[in-house]
Amino acid sequence: MTELTNLTVAQIRDGHRAGDFSAVEVAEAFSANVAGAKALNAFIVETPEHALEAAKQADADRAAGTLKPLSGVPIGMKDLFCTDGVQTTAASHMLEGFIPRYESTVSQKLWDAGAGMLGKLNLDQFAMGSSNETSYFGNVISPWRRKDGGNAALAPGGSSGGSSTAIAARLCPAATGTDTGGSIRQPAAFTGISGIKPTYGRCSRWGIVAFASSLDQAGPMARDVRDCAIMLENMAGFDAKDATSLNLPVPDWEAALSSDLKGKTVGIPKEYRLEGIDPDIDAMWDAGIAMLKDAGAAVVEISLPHTKYALPAYYIIAPAEASSNLARYDGVRYGLRDLPAKNSSGGGAGLQDMYAATRAEGFGPEVKRRIMIGTYVLSAGFYDAYYTQAQKVRTLIARDFEQAFASCDVILAPTAPSAAFGLGEKMADPLAMYLNDVFAVPASLAGLPAMSVPAALNREGLPLGLQIIGKAFDEQSVLNAGLAIEERAGFNARAEKWW
Amino acid sequence: MTIDQATVRKIASLARIAISDAEAAAMEGELNGILGWVEQLGEVDVTGVEPMTAVIPNTLRLRDDVIDADPLTGGNRRDDVLANAPAAMHGFFGVPKVIE
Amino acid sequence: MSDYRIKGETGEWEVVIGLEVHAQITTNAKLFSSAATAFGAEPNTQVSLVDAAMPGMLPVPNRECIRQAVRTGMAIEAQINRWSRFDRKNYFYADLPQGYQISQLYHPLVGEGAITVEADEKAGIPEPKVIGVERIHVEQDAGKLMHDQHPTMSYVDLNRSGVALMEIVSKPDMRSPAEAGAYVRKLRAILRYVGSCDGNMEEGSMRADVNVSVRRPGDEFGTRTETKNVNSVRFVMAVIEGEAKRQVELIESGGTVVQETRLYDPDRNETRSMRSKEDAHDYRYFPDPDLLPLELDDDFLVECRESLPELPDAKRDRYLALGISPYNADVLTAEVEAARWFDTLLDAGAKPVAAANWVTSELFGALNRMGRDLTDSPVSPQQAAELLGLVADGTISGTIAKQVFEKMLESGGGAAEIVERDGLKQTSDTGAIEAEIAKILAANADKVEQYKGGKEALFGFFVGQTMKAMQGKANPQVVNELLKKALG
Incomplete structure (x- = not known):
């Protein structure tokens, strides 16, 4: 029998339904992998009891004939989703020990669908980062290694780096991610898995620790496109508690999966051809174009003229929103409190001293940096020059896509400008780190559905991902194009176990 | 536009983040690097362009005026609200004495 | 024109006043959560996860708050903005869980309108005066801090956190404490007529930030100070008087007025500078990304307008047309309960002029003696109409009517019944x-x-x-x- 932990979500679901194995066996197999992979540091909290409980219920439901869509499937939960009774930290010291008395809408939907939780996955602190190195609980290490004989620890991408590593290392078949400026797609690309950020508003943001409200969107990460479709169906849906939630029915994405792209047109944005980019990336992109043609699609060149300005606009808008969203972490109602004995001038410390000390202690350097930038760009005299200008540019970026979609159905581009880099390689230079999201951020700014699928290995043997961007609400075309690539790329490489 | 260390300290104070002199010095360079880079947005001609207000066409829904309509957004859960408080005292959140 | 002047040592000064009135919108639930708004609950019991700003919590606006603010705007003939937005006002304070207040700066729900205060010769308002209203916007209230429960700690109660407020911002159109007092009273009457605020100043349902500056008559505006959270008409007037005098004395002794936030101490009847707000001037307003723009459709606006009751000015005009004296018309329209009671009396057939005289003298006199309100008057409008009818048709005299009324108050009996029983019918024998x-x-x-x-x-x-x-x-x-x- 195939090792249970090599099965996909669909295979677990179907095999469990067919009685090939019990859900308890599946949960125990994954929990054992989790317990044996401490070296990867993918989990902040492990919850084998939660997975086991759900598995027992799944087995009982099978006996009773009341199976649910995800019965028997254990998953990983990014530690940005608040989970009732289970520590939720956003990978920060600030929220260390914080145990919510409520469950996020998305995680609740997954439990209601029968899924179980293997644990809370590590991430970049408050989802701010592209390498998972900003976590207070230590960086996640990618299971992948370069084929150069060295054992350099590589970044799993970020911010959903715990999710990407856990899936790539077979610690869980699927996991939740969140994407603000590429945080699902880039880690998926770095670890050879799939991940989709749906249209802004598809998944409720209620109960997800906020980073940048107008950009944050939850989505699934899994080994293949079908699993992404299954997971997304059970995460998406209208939520009256989120004013930006889309009041639309959730399509049956899995049932409508089709890799036949006849009649579809794929747009290739010329502005994404960057000067001096890794030739492996361009080669993968060209191969992807050929695959989609092979699937029956027409290919056209399109122009997204404001692409160059997406990243700078993002690095104004996201920090601005974050500086305000993170103001609630003040040591009053939950989380860390640091009350110094004396204030800076030697007097008794008061409320404002407590704020400053708590926030200095509770936030890591990258979080502080973004709060500082956000505070600055919103401050008196600078608001229009920075924030208003950025939101105008954002309008132009969204308009670029709108115009491009007049002549195509989906857009194909690389997910990231490089393969996974080594831990520590980019930490000294925030700007170099930010540039990692150059291809991911435009779709985030426009709120469009976008996914990454693994397409090739580079010359170092590391995975590379292709990104498909779709029209608003048209996740189906994105998934279908992803499936067409998946079938043709035949990507079945996996990291050799060293942990 | 470049910012100096005094500005860094002012922003940190607005953001309620205590910083040491060394941190202020380090941040001066980092913030100037980032701000200098984002300033390229100034090149974009935005004449007649409205700032983005809703990324996906959608209108603001309003809810009915019903108390505790959904327990998740309703009251009467003081224990839950205070459960994680660093200093919960007699049903209140305690903070260092404030002088108004 | 008001001729109110502060007489300084170097001459006369004019006072310029603007008011920002915060009125709690009458609703069951809060602006962005479904926790209750009732006054006086146990600490932190009317607090949702949203109001406590727990991680991941999101605001969803209450329709009734928007509706009441729109109806209020319509009641003062203001511009209603069909497209508005919520903005975040960022600052740190223990009573502000989110670290920002959701308010409306750039695109308020209601634009310019006006409120007319009646002439009041005795108060130095020789003729009716129109006070401009700059805007009305909707925002969240903050929680409450208690400082006297513990030697080194303050206690935070978030029951008020997230309760809906309307901020009604006047133009700097007032020139005397009396005008400001009349404005607040009139605004309160309108809010109570509309039903958008109960106007209960003791419970904090209405409070004013008082902006005061002084200038030589005809000069440019001077620097203003803002005294926060003044919670009675009397205090508003006292703040203006005291603050204007303080500013005049300061200027005349060579000082300058600093633009600052001040706090009123009613016990000492003086204002003092608020230290805690000193560095909070940079609020970094920006549109709340958790909330989409608020767009109002025709149906919504039509319902708002059609559900408005007759308002004080219209009612007053109607009473005047019925021959009621201006004084009585003012008294009868000042409080919505009185006006409603009086309208019921008219509906029951009472003659307007006689009824107005009777209500304002006999009934109010009796209620006053009994320490009662019109809302719990022992005599109903129908019973009063019966009594007044007996006078009008000559069955009893005005003098006898007074006796009958006293007996009605004592026994609760009907007028005709008492007249019959006690043989009080007027004779023309x-x-x-x-x-x-x-x-x-x-x-x-x-x-x-x-x-x-x-x-x-x-x-x-x-x-x-x-x-x-x-x-x-x-x-x-x-x-x-x-x-x-x-x-x-």
Whole structure:
């Protein structure tokens, strides 16, 4: 029998339904992998009891004939989703020990669908980062290694780096991610898995620790496109508690999966051809174009003229929103409190001293940096020059896509400008780190559905991902194009176990 | 536009983040690097362009005026609200004495 | 024009006043969460996860808050903005869980309108004055801090956190404490008519930030100070008076007024600078990304307008047209309960002028004595209409009516029933009256002589004596006629 932990979500679901194995066996197999992979540091909290409980219920439901869509499937939960009774930290010291008395809408939907939780996955602190190195609980290490004989620890991408590593290392078949400026797609690309950020508003943001409200969107990460479709169906849906939630029915994405792209047109944005980019990336992109043609699609060149300005606009808008969203972490109602004995001038410390000390202690350097930038760009005299200008540019970026979609159905581009880099390689230079999201951020700014699928290995043997961007609400075309690539790329490489 | 260390300290104070002199010095360079880079947005001609207000066409829904309509957004859960408080005292959140 | 002036040592100063009134919108649930808004609950019981700003919590606006703010705007003939937005006002304070207040800076729900305050000669308002309203926006209230429960700690209660407020911002159009007082009273009346705020200043449902500056008459505006959270009309007037004097003295002694936030201490009747707000000037407003733009459709606006009741100004005009005196019209329209009570009385058939006089003197007098409100008046409008009807049709005299009213208050009985039971009906029986007149003239022959000699003032004496003899039940007109005849 195939090792249970090599099965996909669909295979677990179907095999469990067919009685090939019990859900308890599946949960125990994954929990054992989790317990044996401490070296990867993918989990902040492990919850084998939660997975086991759900598995027992799944087995009982099978006996009773009341199976649910995800019965028997254990998953990983990014530690940005608040989970009732289970520590939720956003990978920060600030929220260390914080145990919510409520469950996020998305995680609740997954439990209601029968899924179980293997644990809370590590991430970049408050989802701010592209390498998972900003976590207070230590960086996640990618299971992948370069084929150069060295054992350099590589970044799993970020911010959903715990999710990407856990899936790539077979610690869980699927996991939740969140994407603000590429945080699902880039880690998926770095670890050879799939991940989709749906249209802004598809998944409720209620109960997800906020980073940048107008950009944050939850989505699934899994080994293949079908699993992404299954997971997304059970995460998406209208939520009256989120004013930006889309009041639309959730399509049956899995049932409508089709890799036949006849009649579809794929747009290739010329502005994404960057000067001096890794030739492996361009080669993968060209191969992807050929695959989609092979699937029956027409290919056209399109122009997204404001692409160059997406990243700078993002690095104004996201920090601005974050500086305000993170103001609630003040040591009053939950989380860390640091009350110094004396204030800076030697007097008794008061409320404002407590704020400053708590926030200095509770936030890591990258979080502080973004709060500082956000505070600055919103401050008196600078608001229009920075924030208003950025939101105008954002309008132009969204308009670029709108115009491009007049002549195509989906857009194909690389997910990231490089393969996974080594831990520590980019930490000294925030700007170099930010540039990692150059291809991911435009779709985030426009709120469009976008996914990454693994397409090739580079010359170092590391995975590379292709990104498909779709029209608003048209996740189906994105998934279908992803499936067409998946079938043709035949990507079945996996990291050799060293942990 | 470049910012100096005094500005860094002012922003940190607005953001309620205590910083040491060394941190202020380090941040001066980092913030100037980032701000200098984002300033390229100034090149974009935005004449007649409205700032983005809703990324996906959608209108603001309003809810009915019903108390505790959904327990998740309703009251009467003081224990839950205070459960994680660093200093919960007699049903209140305690903070260092404030002088108004 | 107000001629209110502060007399300084160097001459006269004019006071310029603007008010930002925070009015709690009357709703069951909070602006962005479904926790209750009732006053006086146990600490932190009316607090949702949203109000406590737990991680991941999101705001969803309450329709009723928007509706009431729009209706209020319509009541002051203001511009209603069909497209508005919520903005975040960022600052740190222990009563502000999110670290920002959701408010409306850039695109408020309601734009310019106006409120007219009536002339009040005695208060130095010689003619009606129109006070401009700059805007009305909707925002969250903050929580409450208690400082006297513990030696080194303050306690935070978030029950008020997230309760909906309307901020009604006037233009700097007022020039005296009396005008400001009249504005707040009129605004309060309008809010209570509309039903958008209960106007209960003791419970904090209405409070004002008072902006005061002084200038030489005709000069540019001076630097203003803002005194926060003043919670009665009397205090608003006291703050203006005190603050204007303080500023004049400061300027005249060579100082300058600093733009600052001040706090009013009612016990000492003085304002002082608020240290805690000193560095909070950079609020970094920006549109709340958790909330989409608020767009109002025709149906919503039509319902808002159609559900508005008759408002104080229109009601006052209607009363004046019915012949009611301006004084009575003012008194009757000042409080919505009084106006509603009076309208019911008119609907029950009472004659407007007599009814207005009776309500403002007899009824209010009696309620005052009993320490009661109109809302728990022992006499209903229908009962009052019955009493007034008996006077109007001549069944009883005004004097007897007073007795009947007293008996109604004592027993709760109906007017007709009391009149019947106690035999208080007015008589026009000329025979009986003539007999009493004859007796009185005979017993007062000297006075009859004097009257006939030209002392006509004695006529009243004879009327009084006759009425007394008739136990007040004689029809006064008949008495007059018969007396004139008898005295030749």
